[in-house]
Amino acid sequence: MASTVTSLDTHTMMRATSLTPRSDDRAVHQGGILEGANPSKYDPQNPIIIFIIQVYFAPNVPKKIYSLLLTYPKQAGIIVIFCRLLHYPLSKMRQPRVIAEIIGGIVLGPSVFGRIPGFSDAIFPKDSIPTLSLVANLGLILFLFLVGLETDLRILLSHWKVALSVGAAGMALPFSLGCAIAYGLYHQFREDPGLEPISFGTYMLFVGVAMAITAFPVLCRILTELKLLHDHVGVVVLSAGVGNDVVGWILLALCVALVNAGSGISALWVLLTSVGYVLFLVYAVRPPFMWILRRNGSMQNGPSQGMVALTVLMVIASAFFTGIIGVHPIFGAFLIGLICPHDGGFAIKLTEKLEDLVTVFFLPLYFALSGLSTNIGLLDSGITWAYVVGVIAVAFFGKIIGGTIAARLCGRIWRESFTVGVLMSCKGLVELIVLNIGLDAKILSQRTFTIFVVMALATTFATTPLTTALYPPWYRKKLAAWRRGEIDWDGNPLDQDGPSPVEDRTPLDKDHASDIRRLLVYLRLESLPSSLTFLSLLGSDRPEDIKRVHPSKAAGRKPEESAPLLQKRRLEVHGLRMLELTDRLSSVMKNSEIEDVSPNDPVVNSFHSFGQLNNIAVSGDVEIVPERSYAEILIRSASEQASDMVFLPWSESGRLSETSNTTGELEHSRHHMLENGAQSHFVATFLKDAPCHAAIFVNNGFGGAPRKRGPEDLTRTKSRLSLKSNRSPPPTPLVDHSHHVFFPFFGGSDDRTALRFVLRLARNANVTATIVFMEVDQASSSAEAKVVLAQSQASRKDGANVTECSPQETMEQEKGFFLSLRDSCPGELESRVLFEVANTSHPLGDIIERAKSEVGQSLRNSGDLVVLGRGHDSSVGFRTELHHLLASGGLTNSVGVEVGHSLGDVAQAILAAEVKASLLVIQAKKEDVIA
Secondary structure, eight states: OHHHHHHHHHHHHHHHHHHSOOGGGSOOOOOGGGGTOOTTSOOTTOTHHHHHHHHHOOOSSOTTHHHHHHHOTTSOOSSHHHHHHHHHHHHTTTOOHHHHHHHHHHHHTTTTGGGSTTHHHHHSOGGGHHHHHHHHHHHHHHHHHHHHHHOOHHHHHHTHHHHHHHHHHHHHHHHHHHHHHHHHHHHHHTTSTTOOOOOHHHHHHHHHHHHHOOOHHHHHHHHHHTTOTTSHHHHHHHHHHHHHHHHHHHHHHHHHHHHHOSSHHHHHHHHHHHHHHHHHIIIIIHHHHHHHHHHTTHHHHOOOHHHHHHHHHHHHHHHHHHHHTTSOHHHHHHHHHHHSOOGGGHHHHHHHHHHHHIIIIIHHHHHHHHHTTOOGGGOOSHHHHHHHHHHHHHHHHHHHHHHHHHHHHTTOOHHHHHHHHHHHTOOHHHHHHHHHHHHHTTSSOHHHHHHHHHHHHHHHHHHHHHHHHHSOHHHHHHHHHHHTTSBOTTSOBOOOOOSOOGGGSOHHHHHHHTOOOEEEEEEOTTTHHHHHHHHHTTSOOOOOOOOOOOGGGOTTSOHHHHSOOOOOOOOEEEEEEEEEOOSSHHHHHHHHTHHHHHHHOHHHHHHHHHHHHTTOEEEEEEEEEOGGGHHHHHHHHHHHTTOSEEEEEOOSSSOSSOOOOOHHHHHHHHHTGGGOHHHHHHHHHHHHTOSSEEEEEEOSSTTOOOOOOOSOOEEEOTTSOEEEOOOOOOOOOOSOOOEEEEEEEOOSHHHHHHHHHHHHHHTSTTEEEEEEEEEEOTTTSOHHHHHHHHHHHHTTOSSTTGGGSOHHHHHHHHHHHHHHHHHTOOGGGTTTEEEEEEEESSHHHHHHHHHHHHSSOOSSSSOOEEEEEOOSOTTSSSHHHHHHHHHHTSSOSOSOHHHHHHHOHHHHHHHHTTOSSEEEEEEOOHHHHHO
16 A cells, blocks of 8 residues: 555656656747847748848848847848839839849849848848748739730730731741850850750750740830830830730740650640640630629629639639649739730729739749849859850840841831831840749759840840930921821921911901810819810800600601701810829730720710710820820820810819829818929920910819818707718709909910900800900009010010010000900900900009909809910019019918919919919910911
């Protein structure tokens, strides 16, 4: 019994001892850096920490990396932030983002930062590379899916002849030259470490594909940046690029299949399986996918969250299948992108949902991973650098010569043909993907991989400057005019027959000649109500409604009794909506598919409906361009449309580009809309080179001020609780559709054009106008005011010898013109238009007082208008009086100085005085100024 008790005590003691915690039995520390853990040390069980460090943070000095990470956690990012910083200076050189990402990857690799002792081991430890590679390749799969979405096969089918000729020649010659140089590369570097024993035929095929392929995504971006996407050159390049892209991926898939297959029969099976899979996707997967999209409305309204999930699952499944059959997984993702429809903008809307995460986060990781395999230090011999130069020369001249000859045979002139060849030589991101596939398949060694990376960087970097030098904007304008038959090849005008010169007409003759027949309107979403209200004043009167008769009872009636005669429509209006071109892939896709975007744009469609309702012939389209090109596009469109006037509304949101704003943000933006320097610069740039009359419209309640929603009313319910009511009374429709116009006339070409335009507005029965000739009192006004006014009038006179007239003679001539128009005013306008002559010694102050007494008096009408002539020299005018009014507090400082530079001093004074009316500033056509 005693022995039993002793044994039990001994067993209990041993168990107690075994339960005592030991250092090696403790759980993993969860305190992290608070317990002294090193976050830069790779842990296979928790790889996310080192992955985040790789993505975002990196120290500058490799010693004591742990302490530096703790001290400087916000130092330069090695992937995402680093690539963004590199892109900023390169963007000033109009280089695509891929250049910054390639250079960033090289700098972060063993070529530069990798030479710092301890950098690679701390930031890119070898054990962490699989995790980084997994995430990067997942992003690559999604990116190739986006590339497939961007590849619109409809372009290839609509321009198949050009695509076939230019695409074939642009691939055949560089492919042949690539096969030739592959012989030297194969025998020179086949002993490099890390290569698999492959046949020369497979190696030659890969090098030929690497030389022949064109980077379609980067090419689209360059064409869009240079505004060539819809040019003759752009159409040729885009069509050939689509074909080149598709054929290049097919050849690359064949090359990978040959490398991965153990024998020739295996490669044949891989090829046949790939062909069968493509047919399966086209005929078995795409039809039900299209049916599902149409059934749930995703085709018309954009993909729902469920459809996005279904599409991504299809991408992953397709990548899985092409990966297990011996072809790279990216081909499966690319094929799913190809079968996605472009109808209804589905491809664009799907791209918008995925592109930011892929291009901002995943792609830089892939470039950093590529940079780890690029080592410029391996280019350490003369023969190696000779092959670097040879590979670059083959890539350049093979593409340029092949594309140039094919484009020339298609009827392009030599300069256009050379531009096509240069653009087809662009490599970019697609080339880097091809090279990484070759490196992973052990076709390329690290040395030859670096040679081809340098080639891709050089060819992509040179594309934009060479294209700009060969095909500058001035040459495009000359070529377009030559093709229209307006000039000969030397630039001499061919059309000598035309109307009599402006100087041979009298002022009254010009009144009919300067009538507005063609109007170009800049369409903006927030300015659409006021713009349409203004345009309705220029349209013809609508035909009177008649009593309709049922068709079965109209057999014995005359045709004119059953339908009204349409009046002749004299006004033709073209609407142009400009959207900002951003760095996003979807923005480039919208530009390339602009023919589908314009008919479905809600603003353009509303504009078309307005024209039908107001008996105005309207047309409209959409342009997607960078903000810096807005003025240039507006000028070009005005020239192409042969417009008599451009109607340009001032931005009501305070921004140059259209953005979605909440109600509070929009009200805040409208309060500060006259402080936007970008809008003022845009207007001033346009007015500087405007090819026709221009009208700048600053809205202030024109068409009726929108009802502001106040605090929600509280409603007493049966439960004795006060609840918010979601119901609000409907806005009362306008009963008074009248507008009153006030126009102070000083003289000069701008004021004359404005006077004629005011009389045009007054033809509408709802418009009344007060036109006042501001006769400056020469006796009481200051000497400076006399000189300034005389210079302002003389610089804007129509006569060639007016600048030699005295200020008094100039004013008498302007007064004579004013009185002649008053006396010749049609009788129907006498009751609605008032002509007056006012003597003043303080023009700005008197204009402001008279404007406040004329406009804004009726709170129930559709809004009043002040019309001004701009004047062509903003350095003269009424600057002294304006400064005096601002200094004395007579005017507010809410209007930026840039507004005065773009619209004129009088306009700045009217806006600063907060006159309760909209403002229309008119500038005359330049030939009217010179004449």
